[in-house]
Amino acid sequence: MSIKLYGYWRSSASYRARIALNLKQVDYEYVPVHLVKNGGEQHMEAYRSLNPAELLPTLVDEDEDIILTQSLAIIEYLDERFDTGIQLLPEHKLQRARVRAVAYDLAADIQPLGNLRVLQYLEANFGADAQTKAAWARHWIEKGFGAIEKRIQNTAGQYCFGFDVSLADVCLVPQVYNAKRFNVDMEAYPLISRIADNCNKLEAFIQAQPENQPDAE
Numbered sequence: 001m002s003i004k005l006y007g008y009w010r011s012s013a014s015y016r017a018r019i020a021l022n023l024k025q026v027d028y029e030y031v032p033v034h035l036v037k038n039g040g041e042q043h044m045e046a047y048r049s050l051n052p053a054e055l056l057p058t059l060v061d062e063d064e065d066i067i068l069t070q071s072l073a074i075i076e077y078l079d080e081r082f083d084t085g086i087q088l089l090p091e092h093k094l095q096r097a098r099v100r101a102v103a104y105d106l107a108a109d110i111q112p113l114g115n116l117r118v119l120q121y122l123e124a125n126f127g128a129d130a131q132t133k134a135a136w137a138r139h140w141i142e143k144g145f146g147a148i149e150k151r152i153q154n155t156a157g158q159y160c161f162g163f164d165v166s167l168a169d170v171c172l173v174p175q176v177y178n179a180k181r182f183n184v185d186m187e188a189y190p191l192i193s194r195i196a197d198n199c200n201k202l203e204a205f206i207q208a209q210p211e212n213q214p215d216a217e
């Protein structure tokens, strides 16, 4: 089997995919793409030919001759392709929809607003300095975390949904990592903090942490 993940140590979307690969116990090759060096390797032809959106991550499954982008699509693909490890989406359709809703809160509504290219655009076109960009990112994380903290009030156990790790947790932990980078006061989100701490005790999450990647700086 030959699976490659193109990622960057601090990219939260890559971090999601790494957690999922580990939870599914998939052996994979990690190919670092530097998001900042030389104006960003994601914009260079070598990577753009794999992913025209110039965003990380990209997964290549050479056995199936497949190139996949979008971390959530990648994770659902892995969940269905491999019956190893744990199931990231519940069997029951209502539970599955609820897990996806929290994952989309994180990956579709929060993370894109703090993405590198958005912050770069604010700086280049609206003169936003480092402080303004951080305040912007913090604002959207806090708004999103406020909603999630309420949303999982009745579903949380050890993880977002009871006692099984799911796609929601896979998306939550990288966003908590981002929140800390932007100095969000995590004490305002005790449930999210507790769940992230629980996840971060698991080997699959530890191995996926930005600091544990070969390209970590």
Ligand SMILES: N[C@@H](CCC(=O)N[C@@H](CS)C(=O)NCC(=O)O)C(=O)O
Binding pocket: 010, 011, 012, 013, 014, 035, 040, 042, 054, 055, 056, 057, 069, 070, 071, 072, 107, 112, 115, 116, 117, 118
């Ligand atoms: N919705 C995409 C988001 C991908 C994304 O935003 N990737 C970021 C890193 S977390 C990126 O590559 N940014 C490069 C840039 O902004 O130029 C996914 O989940 O895969």
